[in-house]
Amino acid sequence: MIAPLIRGEGLTRIFHRRGGFLGRGVPMLALRGVDIAVNRGEAVGVVGESGCGKSTLGRVMLRLMAPSGGRVLFEDRDLATMGGAELRALRRRMQMVFQDPYGSLDPRRSVGAQIADGMAIHGIAQGAEAAERVAALLRQVGLDPTHAQRLPHEFSGGQRQRIAIARALATRPDFIVADEPVSALDVSIQAQVVNLLADLRAELGLALMFISHDLHVVRHLCDRVVVMYLGLVMEEGPAAEIFRAPAHPYTRALLAATPSMHHRAMTAPLAGEVPSIARPPSGCVFRTRCPMAQPACAESIPVLRPLPGADGRQIACRRAEEIAA
Amino acid sequence: MRRAKIRPLILPGVLALAIIALAVAAPILPLTDPVRQDVASRLTGPSALHWLGQDEYGRDVLSRIIWGARVSLSVAFAAAAAAAVAGTLLGLLGGYFRGVVELLTVRASEIVLCFPPLLLALLVVTLLGPGAATLVLSLAILFAPGFARVAYAETLSARALDYVTAxxxxxxxxxxxxxRTLLPNIAPPLIVQFSLTVAAAMLLESGLSFLGLGVVPPSPSWGLMIRGARSAMEQAPLLLFWPCLALTGTVLVLNLFCDRLRDALDPRGRASGKPGFLGRVLALPPAPQTPATPALLSVEGLTLQVPGPKGPVTVVRDVGFTLAPGETLAIVGESGSGKTLTGLAIMGLLPAAVRPVAGRIMLAGRDGTPRDLLRLPEPELRAMRGRDMAMIFQDPSSSLNPLLRVGAQVGESLRAHGVTDGIRDRVVTLLRQVGLPDPERAAVAYPHELSGGQRQRAMIAAAIANHPRLLLADEPTTALDVxxxxxILTLLAELKRAEGGMGMVFVTHNLAVVAEIADRVAVMYAGEVVEEGPAAEVFAAPRHPYTAALIESTPEGDAERLSAIPGAVPQPWAMPSGCRFAPRCAMAEPACTAAAPAMEETGPRRAARCRRWKEVA
Structure with missing residues (x-):
């Protein structure tokens, strides 16, 4: 088996909500031991509701945030052991696209200058050569190359997201984390950007970690899906398989709750809401809302293990055998 | 920078330049020596030789003011600049690195704030002796923490933004x-701070000189002049007036200049808007006298405009739909389609800049008589809001007041409509009705103690408290998890059944949500309704190319590739002539761009705004 391009092992991340005077505060477990790997050219979707830790995972993978435990390996090199200069140099190869196209671009600098930033920082191109590359990138993401001098507010949301993608592509990265890149966009524009990402991935052989709460979009774009809940992976496997036959009770509930134009879903929406990450339930974190929960589910956190009878799928549920049967 | 943005800078800029030029040019101007005394004609008023008169030693006041400006301005600018550089650096470093750096920079500089400013200045002056240089140093120390704090706060909020992470x-x-990224973006409040500091430094310089701690006599300075004039206040009050005028005028010019400069540096420019409930009503033509349809709500020909630089811009044009009691109508569209403005117009909550210019909105109130909400005086409208019609907003965390208990806010909607007895019990009943677990506790909880979904339930409880005839929901589930x-969708459906006859207008961008809950749908594009009809029929067989394309682009099903609508929604000030969707439409032909199509009936209670609707399949 080929080594993955980037992988996270046992990633944890704890935030501390500010407590009283001098107190360290309440620990909030955003990530509680997540293993994830992305192969070259592969698109991995990370889905879950707010508080599941998907955005934290994206930032930890790029070491925009240090994990509290575990490690991230890029081509088998541990990011934590790298020096500042080495890590900055590696950033050329891994990039990020953010959710909010209004907040992710500096409002005071021309979009061309912002796209050229990465090239200047990493000494890829300068001056006329950089301007040429900026024009080529703008064309690649479907924008008019003569608009490089404009400021971000002169573009619509969808166009800004294209600019943000162009900025991420400027350093010719191998790996891109896209954190909800289409959630803030209109439906018709969403489709444009999803298609653009799919094209770029095919064209450039990009590895993509696509973070989203929208299952439909993930299904369109991703080879593999990781379903997260309260900082833990619930289920993982090939996208088509998971959508065809979701195994974990949470994945099933998530799919059932997602409104669809073709069938009225909502047969039995999940009761309650995602518990606070400051007070996660004992044992299986999903048991408080799980229709299949048993008293034993409270005892220990179920480990992610292969789903019986299904190739390449993993599930973290005590009752995996019953589900598979 | 655009020329339009520079124009407001001209007036204060010229004034400020004139003041500075006067001060700089003092040595070459034909002025009397500012320290030459002429005791014989002390305290004389203005004359041809001495335009502003002579002071207590017979010195020329005009000359002293201009020479004094050199001292006052240079001390103030030097002190403000030094404070700005030092404070900004401290604040920027402290805000970016936090932790120990913050302690050493921002917190350390704040110690200065603990001393009374005059005492601190006294201390520095006593240690270093009076004089302009000492004055600059002590003023800089005094004002640096202010810059540090502003820079720190701005850096804190800016560093969390995605473009910094990017x-x-x-x-x-x-x-x-x-x-390159943080400094330009935290600059605007610092520029304002700079103008305030220059002004404050000038005042404090005057104060210190007045106390004899600043500029040493006989050098002219505005503070010294005020000090000298004070003793002769009764004989020559004008002597006090001139330096005060110079001081106030300069401070005002500086403030104006810096304010305008900040606006000019803002890439987005300032939002313009005129207040205008009165203007809103006056702008409307009289209502058409056609009889109202026997519906709960009927919107006819609603047209909304906002003022633009080149005349009014129509943001909503000729929007119409009807809603029968007990029906749910979804207004669906992308951003910029005018769906939210249409919803707000129904509630009479349009932003001040938006003016209705045509149409009417008829709502049958609880007594059954239809009223035109667009032309209703504000007090009557207010009486109807919350009673005949209620609204749920998108963001449940910002639509509840964080300082009031949830129960009090739900009770408020009862109290506002004259209920006085048993409010507590009714609030608990309402909270139970919207499915809040443990409603007694939720009633005494503060909004932050509830989750997002629970807050939205509380908002719904407040909205339905008076059994409204019409419930308007503006993207009520967009901020929530699936x-x-x-x-929440299930709850709304249940409530509608329970409230019998309550109509609901549901504004959303999510087609799948529409399919879940709506009986009827109005699809909006670029400020117009392009298709209206029963939701199931519209989705099964759309009659407008935009509806069809929108359904196609929704990421569902197994298609390998999403079909996207090319291009983007046109801006309201650059609407295409003819059909507004034509530039993005796969079916457009030359005739489509020639004239705007009208709504055509395409079936029973169905209409579409397309010339070729018969061909849309």
Missing amino acids: QQALGAPTARILA TVQAQ
Whole structure:
């Protein structure tokens, strides 16, 4: 088996909500031991509701945030052991696209200058050569190359997201984390950007970690899906398989709750809401809302293990055998 | 920078330049020596030789004011500049690195704030002796913490923004992030702070000189002049007036200049808007006298405009739909389609800049008589809001007051409509009705103690408290997770059944949500309704190319590739002539761009705004 391009092992991340005077505060477990790997050219979707830790995972993978435990390996090199200069140099190869196209671009600098930033920082191109590359990138993401001098507010949301993608592509990265890149966009524009990402991935052989709460979009774009809940992976496997036959009770509930134009879903929406990450339930974190929960589910956190009878799928549920049967 | 943005800078800029030029040019101007005394004609008023008169030693006041400006301005500018550089640097470093650096920079500089400013200045002056240089130093020390605090606060909020993280993700060195990304973005409040500081420094310089701690006599300075004039206040009050005028005038010019400069540096420019409930009503033509349809709500020909630089811009044009009691109508569209403005117009909650210019909105109130909400006086409208019609907003965390208990806010909607007895019990009943677990506790909880979904339930409880005839929901589930969204949609459907006859207008961008809950749908594009009809029929067989394309582009099903609508929604000030969707439409032909199509009936209670609707399949 080929080594993955980037992988996270046992990633944890704890935030501390500010407590009283001098107190360290309440620990909030955003990530509680997540293993994830992305192969070259592969698109991995990370889905879950707010508080599941998907955005934290994206930032930890790029070491925009240090994990509290575990490690991230890029081509088998541990990011934590790298020096500042080495890590900055590696950033050329891994990039990020953010959710909010209004907040992710500096409002005071021309979009061309912002796209050229990465090239200047990493000494890829300068001056006329950089301007040429900026024009080529703008064309690649479907924008008019003569608009490089404009400021971000002169573009619509969808166009800004294209600019943000162009900025991420400027350093010719191998790996891109896209954190909800289409959630803030209109439906018709969403489709444009999803298609653009799919094209770029095919064209450039990009590895993509696509973070989203929208299952439909993930299904369109991703080879593999990781379903997260309260900082833990619930289920993982090939996208088509998971959508065809979701195994974990949470994945099933998530799919059932997602409104669809073709069938009225909502047969039995999940009761309650995602518990606070400051007070996660004992044992299986999903048991408080799980229709299949048993008293034993409270005892220990179920480990992610292969789903019986299904190739390449993993599930973290005590009752995996019953589900598979 | 655009020329339009520079224009407001001209007036204060010229004034400020004139003041500075006068001060700089003092040595070459034909002025009397500012320290030459002429005791014989002391305290004389203005004359041809001495335009502003002579002071207590017979010195020329005009000359002293202009020479004094040199001292006052240079001390103030030097002190403000030194404070700005030092304070900004401290605040920027403290805000970016936090932790120990913050302690050493921002917190350390704040110690200065603990001393009374005059005492601190006294201390420095006593240690170093009076004089302009000492004055600059002590003023800089005094004002630096102010800059540090502003820079710190701005850096804190800016560093959390994605574009700063994006720079980190690009691998930019820290110095580059600080200088090229953060500094320009925290500059505007610092510019304001600078203008305030120059003004304050001038005042404090005058104060210190007045106390004899600043500029040493006989050098002219405005503070010294005020000090001298004070003793002769009764004989020559004008002597006090001139330096005060110079001081006030300069301070005002500086403030104006810096305010305008900040606006000019803002890439987005200032939002313009005129207040205008009165204007709103006056702008409307009289209502058409056609009889109202026997519906709960009927919107006819609603047209909304906002003022633009080149005349009014029509943001909503000729929007119409009807809603029968007990029906749910979804207004669906992309951003910029005018769906939210249409909803707000129904509630009479349009932003001040938006003016209705045509149409009417007829709502049958609880007594059954239809009223035109667009032309209703504000007090009557207010009486109807919350009673005949109620609204749920998108963001449940910002639509509840964080300082009031949830129960009090739900009770408020009862109290506002004259209920006085048993409010507590009714609130608990309402909270139970919207499915809040443990409603007694939820009633005494503060909004932050509830989750997002629970807050939205509380908002719904407040909205339905008076059994409104019409419930307007503006993207009520957009900020919620899908599993919670499903719960809220179920709740709304249940409430509608329970409230018998309550109509609902549901504004959303999500077609799948429309399919879940709506009986009827109005699809809006670029400020117009392009298709209206029963939701199931519209989705099964759309009659407008935009509806069809929108359904196609929704990421569902197994298609390998999403079909996207090319281009973007046109801006309201650059609407295409003819059909507004034509530039993005796959079926457009020359005739489509020639004239705007009208709504055509395409079936029973169905209409579409397309010339070729018969061909849309």
